[in-house]
Amino acid sequence: MLSLKSAKLYTIAWIATLPLERQAAMALLDEEHSAPEDIEQQLDQAEDYAWGRVGKHNIVIASLSGGLYGPQAAPETVGNLIRLLPHIQIGLVVGVGGGIARPDEGQDIRLGDVIVSQPDGTSKGLVQCDLNKMGSKSTYEQMTTPKDPPLVLLQAVSKLREKHDQTPSKIPDLLRGMMRGDPRGSSAQCSFVHPGSASDRLFKSQHDHIGHAGNCDHCHPSLEVSRGQRRSMNPTIHYGLIASVNKVIKDAAVRDVILEDTGYRCLCVEMEAAGIMSQLPCLVVRGVSDYADSHKNDLWQPYAAATAAAFVVELLEHVQAM
Template sequence: MAVRPSRRDEFEIAVVCALPLEFDAAALAFDEFWDDDGDTYGRAEGDTNTYTTGRIGQYNVVLSLLSSMGKVGAATVATSLRSSYTGLRLALLTGICGGVPSPWTDDEVLLGDVVISKAVVQYDYGRQYPGRFIRRDTVDDNLGRPNKNIRSLVESFRTDLGRERLHRGASQVLGQIRENAAKKRRRARYNRPDATEDTLFEPGYEHKHRDRSDCGCAENACETARAAACAELRCDTARLVRRDRFDDMLESEPDDHFEIHVGCVGSGDMVMKSGLDRDRIARDHGLVAFEMEGAGMWDEVPCIVVKGVCDYADSHKNKRWQAYAAATAASVMKALLARYIQTDRPPAGHRNGAGASPAPSAAPSTPSGASGPVFHGPITGKVDLRIWFIY
């Protein structure tokens, strides 16, 4: 079990949320807080973030809420976070996202499922031509790969054993979150909505007034329609997409069953609310979900996106599933940390965890008659090139 740290650099894990409802769910996953009586750790000069500190399992964790949604807000928080908490090894971006439903496949996504990123694609970064948008897709434009430690961890969740262990742990944590919420009289917030509220319409079937007489505006898909429920707009249930896993779940699965998906996550500054564009972009880039902050954090700190699916990123999206999806994401976040192997910290004076380099011996005198530079000490490898003395 982690002990209360004495300094900021003893925190290894950060959890970052974009919305207050995401923050609330993540906070319920903490085992204890270090700042109940006030902050004692401070922050670096120039850092404007507000932090909550505590423990999740064996790790000391710092929790932060973005001041604004989107990539810029996430990048700003990540940069300041790294300046104040210099010992960070992993940041978990936790919250809600829009899922790519992928019906009739083995990767069918339902509301309440959780997505773990193996990569993040900045799908809205490119050039807009007449009638066509082309994403910038060069080596310099794409986000980098996660480090080997993160790749190894995420890859383990693609195995049957790794996924089963993660799911079992997350299910237990979800119960703990509800127990903690009940103490605050908020348990009902994290109950799974009824399955009848998990509706997926055909990609091209829009959420709009069916008759212009229903609204005095010039467009069927007006702001009034966008804010209305499907029942109010009489969205045709005959246009619902049939899904094998959804049907099976209605017949046999327990109410709290959710799946965990590992894949590429699309990140952009716009909210995806189009079934046709969702499927086109997801197909082009192999995406399983859409969100708005991952691209901002990805290159700033070692990061994994862990988000619960609260809608299908189409025009029928609503907020009914947000709290439950935030809770399933927080559950997977904590279960993931339980599978994250703690690495020994290097002793004082050692570098990169490999031990301090031996001090070089005294340089011998320049050989008699030598001309040009003479190198003393090892010159080894393409990566670790050390030139000790040059004469």
């Protein structure tokens, strides 16, 4: 396996908090590397990092330290990364999140879609929401020490959006490559396949999940939100506000309070990005794996992780080599 001589040749940090998010990232590498020669002896937890190339960019994939998850572990992981690679100024937080779908309001978010943090003049594309102990309300506050998203990534997002106005996204092709065992995707697992639209069910906020099974076979069809079938199963990309919260959201009432507190602008909730962005400028990319309600399960997580990773690979084509 190739090993570059200097860690300074790695210019982008890809943060993957779940094992399956790391697997999706590694499945899309053009080339996998061993640890750089000049820091190999400094890696106390070598398993926290993976190294490789995507297109013209050498990237380091960082996982949460010690296999921990959530907002408490993220700052430690990024702090360790910055101490190891102080020259890195560009980060990507890539993985799964809970979508806030409002089809009646034109916010037709489906499972497997991709949400990209996009500043809008009033926010940096990410806000922090602290939930109180009761779990039924939230306190909304702008992050106190945010980093601006990297300008080079925002410029790439603009270029990619312009391109998508004319030509389709490459995400479906990249996903097919994962399944075929192309150089990109040679280590992909069959779990990254689309689970099927029949399992993508959105229920009204007042309907709690029935039963202990992960599926919604016993939930009331009359309380399911009616949505037209899409022309294809390809993911749609949405740009806007993401809320970073301090616990897993699986309650529609809590989700809806967050939506209200953010001025009905929030597209997605997740847990780690606020702690990461307080230390490292990042763009946040989340594949929608659930609707942040009681019907939440893990069925869509692998596919959602793959769509988010594929978006980043396409985005990096529009980032100049550094």
